[in-house]
Amino acid sequence: MSVNIIIKNALKKFGNDIIIPNLSLEIKNSEFFTLLGPSGCGKTTLLRMIAGFNSIEGGEFYFNDKKINDISPGERNIGMVFQNYAIFPNMTVRKNVEFGLKQRKMSKEAIDKETNKFLEIVHVEQYADSMPNKLSGGQQQRVALARALVIKPDVLLMDEHLSNLDAKLRVEMRAAIKNIQREVGITTVYVTHDQEEAMAVSDRIAVMKNGVIHQIEKPKDIYQRPSDLFVASFIGKSNLLKAKLLVNNGDAIISFLNGYEINLSNILENELKEREVIVSARPEELHISQDYNSKNGIRGIVKDSVFLGLNTHYFVTLETQEDVEVIMESSIDKIIPNGSNVLISLNEKKINIFDSENSLSIMEGVSNNI
Structure with missing residues (x-):
């Protein structure tokens, strides 16, 4: 039984x-x-x-x-x-x-x-x-x-x-x-x-x-x-980036240290207030490109890369002096060389946002059966 x-x-x-x-x-x-x-x-x-x-x-x-x-x-x-x-x-x-x-x-x-x-x-x-x-x-x-x-x-x-x-x-x-x-x-x-x-x-x-x-x-x-x-960091790998939550006519905007901004539609309504936040992005939730002159992201330099067959892991130091890991599907043509200037952007639907003071999520869809 x-x-x-x-x-x-x-x-x-x-x-x-x-x-x-x-x-x-x-x-x-x-x-x-x-x-x-x-x-x-x-x-x-x-x-x-x-x-x-x-x-x-x-x-x-x-x-x-x-x-x-x-x-x-x-x-x-x-x-x-x-x-x-x-x-x-x-x-x-x-x-x-x-x-x-x-x-x-x-x-x-x-x-x-x-x-x-x-x-x-x-x-x-x-x-x-x-x-x-x-x-x-x-x-x-x-x-x-x-x-x-x-x-x-x-x-x-x-x-x-x-x-x-x-x-x-x-x-x-x-x-x-x-x-x-x-x-x-x-x-x-x-x-x-x-x-x-x-x-x-x-x-x-x-x-x-x-x-x-x-x-x-x-x-x-x-x-x-x-x-x-704590949960975001302990379960899997997470890149933690400092940012600000801005509110414009009821819309949530995440502004990173370099001025790069993204709009989010899945912040809890009662959490829509301006403050310092931490953005958690899994390595597979970041995108790396060599379109370095674009403003639609955060610039960085590739410090190292690890080829693991299906995926390649890139280790990048951003212009904000933050370090991130990015996992991308391995290219048939080439791996981005160390020292390359790159642009990092985020998958806006998958990232998580936490209040910088109490570390709690301010996202919709967080379930907890405690």
């Missing part, structure tokens, strides 16, 4: 240090939900509170309507996959997966049936009689996942469990984990500091900093319309 997880006003302290001051969220039944943030932001602490491994100094935690604050970890019916896999080195793959079922005193027939089922789900059935030290890191990760799922927990908790794998294997494993989670249909809480990983696997993401959730939304919504500067 899968469950909703409801957290109300969670408080976590270590001594006099407040790690999570006042956190509330709801994770939906069968959802793949990711806690994303930098090291020390409180995401693993929150996961361990859900698991019962950390004490709860304040607030209420529920699985559906059942309050779990005072329920021991062993009675919460959770499956957990750790960063170091935590599989038993002295047991075969099969015995590792069987372990939780034997603890539950199931019949041999039921144990064999369920073990075989989950070995097949995670595609390690051919290694059933192998010892863990004979397996690759990805294979060991699959065994740990099978062991966590075979007991049919209400919730699957996963803590930075791909961080020990190489880059190629991480990509393969995150696809496998998402497919397995969909097949099993279990509520999953996934902790990572890797924003690309979070984007690839999650139904929704909670972006955390200093024990506070800044935004909860679908990956696409967080990437395209971040709620504040």
Whole structure:
């Protein structure tokens, strides 16, 4: 059985240090939900509170309507996959997966049936009689996942469990984990500091900093319309440019430091007031050209470029003394040489605008389910 997880006003302290001051969220039944943030932001602490491994100094935690604050970890019916896999080195793959079922005193027939089922789900059935030290890191990760799922927990908790794998294997494993989670249909809480990983696997993401959730939304919504500067900077790459918001007869105009101006129609009506702002533009939301004499952009000089096949990444110092990265589809003819004078313009429909004082978005279309 899968469950909703409801957290109300969670408080976590270590001594006099407040790690999570006042956190509330709801994770939906069968959802793949990711806690994303930098090291020390409180995401693993929150996961361990859900698991019962950390004490709860304040607030209420529920699985559906059942309050779990005072329920021991062993009675919460959770499956957990750790960063170091935590599989038993002295047991075969099969015995590792069987372990939780034997603890539950199931019949041999039921144990064999369920073990075989989950070995097949995670595609390690051919290694059933192998010892863990004979397996690759990805294979060991699959065994740990099978062991966590075979007991049919209400919730699957996963803590930075791909961080020990190489880059190629991480990509393969995150696809496998998402497919397995969909097949099993279990509520999953996934902790990572890797924003690309979070984007690839999650139904929704909670972006955390200093024990506070800044935004909860679908990956696409967080990437395209971040709620504040922290989210914009942490999710993907962002070029941050200083500018002014001007208002002319109810129309919003963004004026950059060199005088380049663009009109925007998607500023919130109640935010239409003149002020200093920060413009966030993803590298793919900028355009680079060698039309240096045009006034329809910001002039700059190419400092470096990196050819990556489909795309070329340009690193440009602007006349405003700001540095930007621009990603353009690679040209068949040539790459713009280092030292070239270029003009940078913006995709006005995709950029984001933030108040320079409170760092909050002033854009239409920003959604947040906190």
